[in-house]
Amino acid sequence: MIVWLNGELAPAGETRIDPTDRGFLLGDGLFETMLVRRGRVVFLDAHLLRLRHGANAIGLALPFDPARIAAACTALLDANRLADAPRAALRLTLTRGPGPRGLALPADPKPTLLITAASAAAPPAGLSAIVATPRRNNRSPSAQLKAIAYLDNVLAKEEARARGAEEALMFNIDGHLACASAANIFIWDGDRLITPSVDCGILAGITRAAILELAPDFGIEVLEDRIEATHLSHIGGAFLTSSLMGMVPLTRIDGKALPAHPETARLNAAYELLLDAAERNG
Amino acid sequence: MIVWLNGELAPAGETRIDPTDRGFLLGDGLFETMLVRRGRVVFLDAHLLRLRHGANAIGLALPFDPARIAAACTALLDANRLADAPRAALRLTLTRGPGPRGLALPADPKPTLLITAASAAAPPAGLSAIVATPRRNNRSPSAQLKAIAYLDNVLAKEEARARGAEEALMFNIDGHLACASAANIFIWDGDRLITPSVDCGILAGITRAAILELAPDFGIEVLEDRIEATHLSHIGGAFLTSSLMGMVPLTRIDGKALPAHPETARLNAAYELLLDAAERNG
Numbered sequence: 001m002i003v004w005l006n007g008e009l010a011p012a013g014e015t016r017i018d019p020t021d022r023g024f025l026l027g028d029g030l031f032e033t034m035l036v037r038r039g040r041v042v043f044l045d046a047h048l049l050r051l052r053h054g055a056n057a058i059g060l061a062l063p064f065d066p067a068r069i070a071a072a073c074t075a076l077l078d079a080n081r082l083a084d085a086p087r088a089a090l091r092l093t094l095t096r097g098p099g100p101r102g103l104a105l106p107a108d109p110k111p112t113l114l115i116t117a118a119s120a121a122a123p124p125a126g127l128s129a130i131v132a133t134p135r136r137n138n139r140s141p142s143a144q145l146k147a148i149a150y151l152d153n154v155l156a157k158e159e160a161r162a163r164g165a166e167e168a169l170m171f172n173i174d175g176h177l178a179c180a181s182a183a184n185i186f187i188w189d190g191d192r193l194i195t196p197s198v199d200c201g202i203l204a205g206i207t208r209a210a211i212l213e214l215a216p217d218f219g220i221e222v223l224e225d226r227i228e229a230t231h232l233s234h235i236g237g238a239f240l241t242s243s244l245m246g247m248v249p250l251t252r253i254d255g256k257a258l259p260a261h262p263e264t265a266r267l268n269a270a271y272e273l274l275l276d277a278a279e280r281n282g
Numbered sequence: 283m284i285v286w287l288n289g290e291l292a293p294a295g296e297t298r299i300d301p302t303d304r305g306f307l308l309g310d311g312l313f314e315t316m317l318v319r320r321g322r323v324v325f326l327d328a329h330l331l332r333l334r335h336g337a338n339a340i341g342l343a344l345p346f347d348p349a350r351i352a353a354a355c356t357a358l359l360d361a362n363r364l365a366d367a368p369r370a371a372l373r374l375t376l377t378r379g380p381g382p383r384g385l386a387l388p389a390d391p392k393p394t395l396l397i398t399a400a401s402a403a404a405p406p407a408g409l410s411a412i413v414a415t416p417r418r419n420n421r422s423p424s425a426q427l428k429a430i431a432y433l434d435n436v437l438a439k440e441e442a443r444a445r446g447a448e449e450a451l452m453f454n455i456d457g458h459l460a461c462a463s464a465a466n467i468f469i470w471d472g473d474r475l476i477t478p479s480v481d482c483g484i485l486a487g488i489t490r491a492a493i494l495e496l497a498p499d500f501g502i503e504v505l506e507d508r509i510e511a512t513h514l515s516h517i518g519g520a521f522l523t524s525s526l527m528g529m530v531p532l533t534r535i536d537g538k539a540l541p542a543h544p545e546t547a548r549l550n551a552a553y554e555l556l557l558d559a560a561e562r563n564g
Contacts, residue, residue: 003301016298017306019285023300025375026432027309058433059440089383093307101371101400103432103463104437114301118383120364125289127361137419142433149386149431150308151340151424155384173455181385199290 002079004072004115006063009079012116021112023095024180026103027148029112030054032092033182034073035120035243041281042243046206051092054145060061063111072115080117089120089167089244095148122268124166126251127240131178132168134157136178138201146203150182157181167240170254174200177227180240184208186229187227188236188261193241199225206273207241220263222245237261239268247271251258284361286354286397291361294398303394305377308385309430311335311394312468314374315357315464317402317525321365322561323372324525325356328488331373336377342378345393352396362399371402371526378519402526406448408533409522411462414450415512418460420483428485432464439463449522451535454483459509462522466490467532469509470518470543479506489523489553496552498556502545517545529553559562 001012006089011134022028032051035042048066055062064072074083074091082088093114099106133265134152137143156168160181172178177196179185184205193215196202237259238250247268250258283294304310314333330348336487337344346354352472357371364370375396381388416434419425438450442463451467454460460477461467470474477499478484497504499557519541520532529550532540 005301011311012301015301017301019287019294019297019299019398020434021299021306023490024303024306024377025313025373025430027430028433028436031307058437061486084481090309091383095306101373101398103436104443105436105440119344134423135419135421137417137422137455139417140419140434141416141437145433148307148309149429149433149434151427151429151431152422154304154310154385154387155340155423158387161386172418243524277422 001116002076006113008076011170012154017112017114018098019183020098022094022099023093023112023148029057029093029095029148030146031094031148032146032279033243034090034092036082036085036088036090036182037275037279038086039077040073042072042275042278043210044070045208046209050146050206051094055094056189057141057145057176060094060109060111062094063113070146074115076115078278082117085119086265087120088117091116093148093236094117123245123248126164126249127167128252129167129169130160130163130165130254132159132170134170136170136172136201138172138174138178143201144198146200153181165252168251171229175229175244176200177229177232178202183240183242183245185238185240187232187238188209188263189261190236191220193209193220193222194224194225194227196227200226205243207243207246210271210274211247211267218266218270237264239264246275249258283398283400284358286358288395291357297561299394299396300380302380303377304379304381305375305394305430310373311377311430312340312428313323313376313430314428315374315525316374318364318370318372319557319561320368321356323352324557324560325488325492326352326355328491329374332428332488333376336518337376339423339427341387342376342391342393343477344376345395358397358399362400369404370401371400373398375430405469405527405530408531409449410447410534411449411451411532412442412445412536414441414452416452418452418454418483418515420454420460420481421455422483425483426480426485430453435463446536447531447534451512457511458482459511459514460484465522465524465527467522468493468519469514469520470545472518473502473537474546476507476509478509482508483540487523488524488527489503489528492556493523493529493549496556499551500549500552502549519546521546
């Protein structure tokens, strides 16, 4: 595997993250995961905008401009022979870089920007989920950032595996549904879609935003709201969204089968057409 | 600076953390910070025990036994010419190591254990603090672990600096006092000490435990409890505790001067004697 680190392409095994990097020591950084279709990064501009907003929020400057990062993505896909693959994944990791001991910000930060590429399998047709123990902290300023701090999500995902399921749903500390371990969620309330609002401590996903925009064009009302746990027992179906998976229906929650809502497939087809159009025009 | 990484001593600049290390990518790891006095690591056993408990909690095995880690600390202090320093700091960082893309645990994890050493200045005589925006998530399973995820704490510390103070106090999501950015807190309620209980989402510090044990020997009642924000406006003083700082009085909270409680100095002297005794017997 070839990676791109601060301007240089090199084999991962010859690339070093400094042992004083604040991403490694303090989780002081952010990331983006992006889908690539036949060499084109899906919604690249939106991902870079979100990364820049997140970086601003934690007082960090992007060390490369968007055009340079886009070129780096292309070069990295080429180097890994993924430019013609139907699907691939890119991850951008931005940290505050090396620093002395302690929490205080380095006087002259040298941020780390790492880009990695990997092949990506087709998304599953459906996923079973459990309601996991960890709660999203919707009262943390970093809850709405794609921060490196994914240990709760790692533990939630492992809890799902241990309980025989594939995904983990996370509620927030106020008892409202937030998200899955690395995806947003939409539930069907009759013929209406509801997704947890941003104040529920979610990361506002780029696929989530696309669905929010797309659904009304297909006559589907969609609402951002708070969703109580009791609500989940009588929903007409649900699906997860993420950049890599797109839209994937939930088949079960805590063992209970969920109905397959007929509009999910229609909306998913529309979303795939949107990606095709973006690919042609990209 | 020489660091110790998975059994090898090497200059930091020649040491590499793999770009796929889950500590760097997901905050999937833990750490310990320890005080060293004249080459002796203070409360080493307690730190290693906490690290092992934390590792168990996240399904990770310590890749080296305690005796080997103790020997590594000694060798690292020697290599950095810190063995005779009155004070130094050691940090152990344990992560789940390199892994493929995604949250799922690697089938055959190869954990990363990094030990770094640094000189440590004498602790300040007092610290001014603000009440910071980020809230500790006391309903997260990782809240009581010394997890790498310190971005909220980094932001809290930076908020303190921006507001002209030195430390940041963090409340939890239920509105109770939790801790400072990297320290526990004790408040004086008359002649009684109160420190936030573990269910407040604190990391149960090793110095905190020492004070809890020491105070009653000096006739000081000490209580673990929930502390409301309103309580802070009429306290008889407060101090922070951490392995590196020991006990440091708070001089101000949000600009308001705190009284210097006469018992703080007596307790601090007793704590220093405890460290001296531990050093002699260690």
